[in-house]
Amino acid sequence: MALPQLNVYRHDHSTRALITLAGEIDLVTAPLVRIVLAECLRDGIRVVDVDLTAVTFCDASGLNAFLAASRLAADAGTTLRLHYPPPAMARIAEITGSGFLLHPAHVAQAPAHRTPAAAGGAL
Numbered sequence: 001m002a003l004p005q006l007n008v009y010r011h012d013h014s015t016r017a018l019i020t021l022a023g024e025i026d027l028v029t030a031p032l033v034r035i036v037l038a039e040c041l042r043d044g045i046r047v048v049d050v051d052l053t054a055v056t057f058c059d060a061s062g063l064n065a066f067l068a069a070s071r072l073a074a075d076a077g078t079t080l081r082l083h084y085p086p087p088a089m090a091r092i093a094e095i096t097g098s099g100f101l102l103h104p105a106h107v108a109q110a111p112a113h114r115t116p117a118a119a120g121g122a123l
Helices: 030-042 060-076 085-097
Strands: 006-013 016-025 047-058 079-083
Touching: 006 030, 016 030, 016 060, 030 047, 030 060, 047 060, 047 085, 060 079, 060 085
Parallel strands: 016 047, 047 079
Antiparallel strands: 006 016
């Protein structure tokens, strides 16, 4: 069985950081997420944008890592925003009351479910 992999890229611009995550965020890789977000706070970053476009999976430990980072960021006067989460992650965040983590303009919207009858019989 292959181990889950998460690639982390950080790009700073003055007091802003863009963190791009690619791969799976789970029990094994969530500590890496915690570390990189904590480093941003330690380095005096005031706005942390996390691009989740290339995240293929995020479980509860990943969500917990973001929640913990959000609390630390708020205490430090830093803004943490998650952009372009996978639809399943966005849904879980909303269900658990963690939707405040998601940047509203970048939440992936699932297409409306269409049945063949609703689509006029066309597929």
